[in-house]
Amino acid sequence: MAASGLSAEVDVGQVVLPGDVLLLPAAPNADGERLRLGPSSAPRGRLLCGPGLRRCAAGLLVTKCGLLRHRPPAGAGTGGGAYWVDSQQKRYVPVKGDPIIGIVTAKAGDIFKVDVGGSEQASLSYLAFEGATKRNRPNVQVGDLVYGQFIVANKDMEPEMVCIDSSGRANGMGIIGHEGLLFKVSLGLIRKLLAPNCEIIQELGQLYPFEIVLGMNGRIWDPREVISTPQDWIHQQSGLLHLFVALSPNLGTGAFL
Amino acid sequence: MKETPLSNCEKRFLLRAIEERKRLDGRQSYDYRNVRVSFGTDYGCCVVELGKTRVLGQVSCELVAPKPNRATEGILFFNLELSPMASPAFELGRQSELLVKLNRLLERCLRNSKCIDTESLCVVAGEKVWQIRVDLHLLNHDGNIIDAASIAAIVALCHFRRPDISVQGEEITVYTPEERDPVPLSIHHMPICVSFAFFKQGTYLLVDPSEREERVMDGLLVIAMNKHHEICTIQSSGGIMLLKDQVLRCSKITGVKVAEITELIQKALENDRKVRKEGGKCGFAESIPNQKITAFKMERAPVDANDVEEQAEEIIMKADPPLDVFAKPILWTPGTAQIGEGVENSWGELEESERGEEEDDDNDPDTLEDPKMEMEDVSIVSKTKKDDTIVLSDSEEEEVVILKPEKVPKKTRTPTSSKQENSSKKVSNKKRKKKRVSY
Numbered sequence: 001m002a003a004s005g006l007s008a009e010v011d012v013g014q015v016v017l018p019g020d021v022l023l024l025p026a027a028p029n030a031d032g033e034r035l036r037l038g039p040s041s042a043p044r045g046r047l048l049c050g051p052g053l054r055r056c057a058a059g060l061l062v063t064k065c066g067l068l069r070h071r072p073p074a075g076a077g078t079g080g081g082a083y084w085v086d087s088q089q090k091r092y093v094p095v096k097g098d099p100i101i102g103i104v105t106a107k108a109g110d111i112f113k114v115d116v117g118g119s120e121q122a123s124l125s126y127l128a129f130e131g132a133t134k135r136n137r138p139n140v141q142v143g144d145l146v147y148g149q150f151i152v153a154n155k156d157m158e159p160e161m162v163c164i165d166s167s168g169r170a171n172g173m174g175i176i177g178h179e180g181l182l183f184k185v186s187l188g189l190i191r192k193l194l195a196p197n198c199e200i201i202q203e204l205g206q207l208y209p210f211e212i213v214l215g216m217n218g219r220i221w222d223p224r225e226v227i228s229t230p231q232d233w234i235h236q237q238s239g240l241l242h243l244f245v246a247l248s249p250n251l252g253t254g255a256f257l
Numbered sequence: 258m259k260e261t262p263l264s265n266c267e268k269r270f271l272l273r274a275i276e277e278r279k280r281l282d283g284r285q286s287y288d289y290r291n292v293r294v295s296f297g298t299d300y301g302c303c304v305v306e307l308g309k310t311r312v313l314g315q316v317s318c319e320l321v322a323p324k325p326n327r328a329t330e331g332i333l334f335f336n337l338e339l340s341p342m343a344s345p346a347f348e349l350g351r352q353s354e355l356l357v358k359l360n361r362l363l364e365r366c367l368r369n370s371k372c373i374d375t376e377s378l379c380v381v382a383g384e385k386v387w388q389i390r391v392d393l394h395l396l397n398h399d400g401n402i403i404d405a406a407s408i409a410a411i412v413a414l415c416h417f418r419r420p421d422i423s424v425q426g427e428e429i430t431v432y433t434p435e436e437r438d439p440v441p442l443s444i445h446h447m448p449i450c451v452s453f454a455f456f457k458q459g460t461y462l463l464v465d466p467s468e469r470e471e472r473v474m475d476g477l478l479v480i481a482m483n484k485h486h487e488i489c490t491i492q493s494s495g496g497i498m499l500l501k502d503q504v505l506r507c508s509k510i511t512g513v514k515v516a517e518i519t520e521l522i523q524k525a526l527e528n529d530r531k532v533r534k535e536g537g538k539c540g541f542a543e544s545i546p547n548q549k550i551t552a553f554k555m556e557r558a559p560v561d562a563n564d565v566e567e568q569a570e571e572i573i574m575k576a577d578p579p580l581d582v583f584a585k586p587i588l589w590t591p592g593t594a595q596i597g598e599g600v601e602n603s604w605g606e607l608e609e610s611e612r613g614e615e616e617d618d619d620n621d622p623d624t625l626e627d628p629k630m631e632m633e634d635v636s637i638v639s640k641t642k643k644d645d646t647i648v649l650s651d652s653e654e655e656e657v658v659i660l661k662p663e664k665v666p667k668k669t670r671t672p673t674s675s676k677q678e679n680s681s682k683k684v685s686n687k688k689r690k691k692k693r694v695s696y
Contacts, residue, residue, distance in 0.1 A: 103264045115262050143265035177266040181281075221266075 008060060008083060012070040016085060020062040022053075046073070050084020051093070064089070088188040092117040092217040094153035099173075101182070101215030102161065104144045112140055117184075117217040120158055124148065128162035130170035138175065145177040145221060147213055176213060180223035187218045260346030263472050271473050275461050282308075282467060289451075289465045289514055290401075294412055294525040298540035300439065301417030305409040308467065309399035312406050314413030315392045318420075320431070323379070323386040331378020332388040335363045337395070337406050344398040359403055362492060363393075366407050366448050366481040370489035373414065374443040380422060380429060387419060389442070400468035403479055407450040412522055415444055416529070448489035449518050451511040453478040459497050464510060478504070480511040484519040 008022035016022070024047065049055055052064035062068075066087030073080040092100075094116065102114035102122060112124040124146065129138040140146070152160035163173040193201060193214055204210060213221040271281070278286055290308030297303065301316030323330060337360050339347040347353070367373070378387040391413060393406050418439030421432045454466035454474040466474060476495030482488050488508060493499060532539050 103262050105259075105262050115259075117261065121259075141265065143262065143268070145264050145266060177264070179269065180266050181270045182264050182267050 008068070008070070011068050012083075014068055015065070016062045016068045017065045018063050021056065021058050022060040022062065022068070022083070024059045046080045048080075048082035050082055052085025052087060053083055086188065086191075088186045090184075090186050090218060091119075092187060094118045094122065094150050094159040095216070096150050096153040098153070098216040099147065099149045099214075100161070100217040101176070101213060101219040101221055102146050102148065102217075103182075104140055104142055104146060106142060107140070112146075114146060114161060116159070116161070117219065118159065122150070122159040122161045124161050124163070128164055129174055130164050130168065140175060144175050145182060146174065147176045147215065147221075148173045177221050177223060180221055182219055182221045184218050185220060187216070190214055190216055190218055190220070260344060263469065267469065268473050271469060272456060275456050275463065275470075278461075280463065280467075281469065284465075286462060287464045287510055289517070290467075292408065292518060292521055294408075294522060295541060296416060296525075296529045296539060301413050303409060303412045303416055304396070304541060305405050305412060307399075307401060307405040307408070307465070309397055310401060310405045311396040312402070312409040313394045313396055314409035315394075316413045316417040317390050317392070318417075319388045319390070320380065320385050320429075321388045323383065328383040329379045329386075330375040331386045333368050333373060333375060334388060334390045335360065335367060335393070335410065336391070337363055337393040337402075339395050339398075339402075342397075343395040347395075347398070358494070359406065362403055362450070362479060362490065363406060363410060365490045365492075366450055367391075367410055367414075370446075370448045370481070370483075372411070372444060372446050372448050372483070372489075374445060377443045381424060385429060389414075389417075389419075398468060400471045401452050401465050404450050404452050404465065407448070407481065408518060408522070411444075411447045411449065412525070414442060415447070415522070415526055417442055446483040446485065446487070447519055447522065448481045448483050449515045450479050450481045450490070451514045453480070453507050453510075455495070455497050455499070459499055459503060462503070462507070464514070478507055480508055482508070482511045482515045484516050486512045486515075 006020065006022055008024055011022060049060065050069075052062065052066060054061045054063050060083060062085060064085045064087050066085040069084050069086050071082045094100075100116050102116045102124070104112050104124075105115050105121060106113040110126055112126065114122045114124045116122045126132060126137050126140070127134070128148070132138050146161075146163060148161045148163040150159055150161050152158075163170065163175075165171045165173070192198060194216070211223055213223070215221075274280065280286070280288075282290075284290070290310075291306075293306040295304050295306075297315075301314075303314050305312050305314065321332065324332065337356065339353070339356050339359075341347050341349055373389070378389065380386055391410050393409055393413075395402055395406070418434075418441050420434065421437040421440050423430045423432070452465060454463045454470055455461065455476040455478065456463070456474055458475060463470060463474075466477075471477075474495065476493065476497030476499075478499065479490070479492045479494075480488060481490035488511075491504075491508075529539060
């Protein structure tokens with residue numbers, strides 16, 4: 001595979017395997033030199049390497065198995081855009097700006113340590129909550145769930161998350177869940193559920209009204225209580241769980257468990 | 258790596274659910290998870306699955322000098338290992354408290370109950386005996402390791418064959434499997450552990466706790482028993498006070514569970530023996546259900562193409578044209594809203610390609626779950642899953658049509674060219690439409 005090499009354009013939507021080399025479409029040579037990694041907005045005509053791909057001499061080297069995806073560049077430029085591999089992995093890798101659900105594991109001085117499912121725990125400052133000041137500390141206990149987003153996420157540093165947006169508002173973030181249930185699904189399913197106009201959510205909404213919080217790290221929190229509603233309640237709850245878990249392997253790439 | 262902590266809300270939820278006598282996986286309090294036994298190509302190699310907990314058992318033997326105080330007895334050695342593969346919480350090469358406890362319990366269950374005739378392992382008294390070594394590896398951890406490990410150990414021992422030997426004077430000959438058939442160990446009985454988790458100081462009792470349940474339990478009672486209702490080991494941990502009635506009730510439940518599991522093991526062994534005798538294929542590769550990449554290539558089945566067009570129409574009708582970016586907040590349905598910009602996939606929109614798959618996804622869980630295993634009782638979990646998917650399709654306008662495509666392989670709905678068929682379809686289409694009106 002590596003010897004022959006496939007054209008990246010032709011391969012979009014196809015299964016790619018680690019070690020495959022994707023040849024880039026005939027782009028001006030200078031472009032290759034100015035390759036940029038990371039989700040920052042790419043200038044017109046530039047190429048963006050998403051998760052699962054790495055730049056090599058011949059073109060793009062695939063490092064994960066999954067379906068190759070491509071997004072054309074925002075402008076009218078040709079031969080650029082973003083390529084990435086869509087797979088059903090369960091291990092979360094922090095990405096800046098991702099909304100995630102974390103579990104507070106420790107209170108250390110003025111920061112909280114938060115488990116986000118990544119290889120390292122994230123840190124969360126006690127000032128990073130809406131309305132928090134040095135005097136007015138948020139009431140966070142070990143084991144609580146927090147919904148927030150990453151402001152620092154790179155591979156060499158401890159990720160850092162906040163529960164406020166750039167203007168200091170909570171915007172839905174903060175401590176969630178003294179009740180309810182947290183469960184985990186694959187990252188692909190989460191992406192699917194968060195896609196605009198997701199059909200599963202709509203179908204479920206037709207069955208019964210519900211409310212869930214989805215974290216990009218594969219965690220779903222369902223706030224409903226066991227006791228608050230009648231007997232068949234938990235059937236719904238575990239029904240939701242089972243549904244997601246059952247769907248999980250089939251969604252997303254559709255080919256990977 | 259540290260293990261994922263259990264959040265407060267999960268703890269609370271689990272305990273409340275247990276108070277209402279419900280479990281997350283839909284089991285009843287006294288239900289055991291599905292047990293699945295599969296054998297490797299070699300004798301004495303097996304994988305036991307208890308729900309999602311998996312244990313690999315491997316038995317090996319060696320000729321060694323006996324212990325001086327037991328000159329005529331073979332040596333049994335058990336070793337359970339918890340690798341980081343099973344759970345990130347386990348570290349390699351570290352004797353954790355849990356590991357020591359499990360190993361000790363296994364030894365008590367299998368060696369001290371004298372289920373293996375150690376005297377038959379003696380070759381020359383005081384000089385050479387067989388040492389039987391049972392290695393158990395935890396491959397995946399989803400609670401109740403000890404039960405899975407004890408089943409794996411006894412199954413591997415039952416399946417194991419040691420090389421035949423003959424003693425002539427001072428000379429011991431060990432025959433290869435080609436020269437003489439290997440001989441099985443002599444096993445008196447099969448002790449099997451059954452775990453009980455206690456919650457709220459022993460008020461609530463669950464059989465076969467899952468990993469999450471184990472994390473919130475107050476105490477654990479493990480009873481090892483054989484099918485003759487003889488208790489081989491009993492161990493209570495966690496420091497709870499148990500009443501006599503509770504222990505008696507647990508031992509009764511154990512008796513029932515052990516009988517079921519023993520029967521299952523014997524069936525599995527019998528099956529394997531038959532396959533080997535007939536020279537059929539055996540080994541893990543044969544026993545793994547089709548959960549691989551190619552599993553989505555469904556088996557070819559003759560397809561009734563009569564309602565293909567209807568279905569296509571149905572799908573088109575159901576599918577909304579893809580919308581552009583939403584103004585926020587978005588109200589999906591009453592009660593479900595979306596706020597904030599973070600909810601969009603930062604790597605682009607994937608719906609176009611997946612819209613088509615959606616229809617198939619409804620059916621796939623069933624085929625995936627399809628139990629290929631012969632000796633299992635029907636799984637409750639998969640039943641509930643099935644129910645769910647059906648309920649999901651019930652919400653459609655027309656339940657009849659949605660339930661049908663279960664047999665239709667995906668993406669083979671090619672437009673048929675023959676006019677005859679088309680006309681007949683149109684007729685049925687009309688009927689359908691009429692029906693719709695009447696709804």
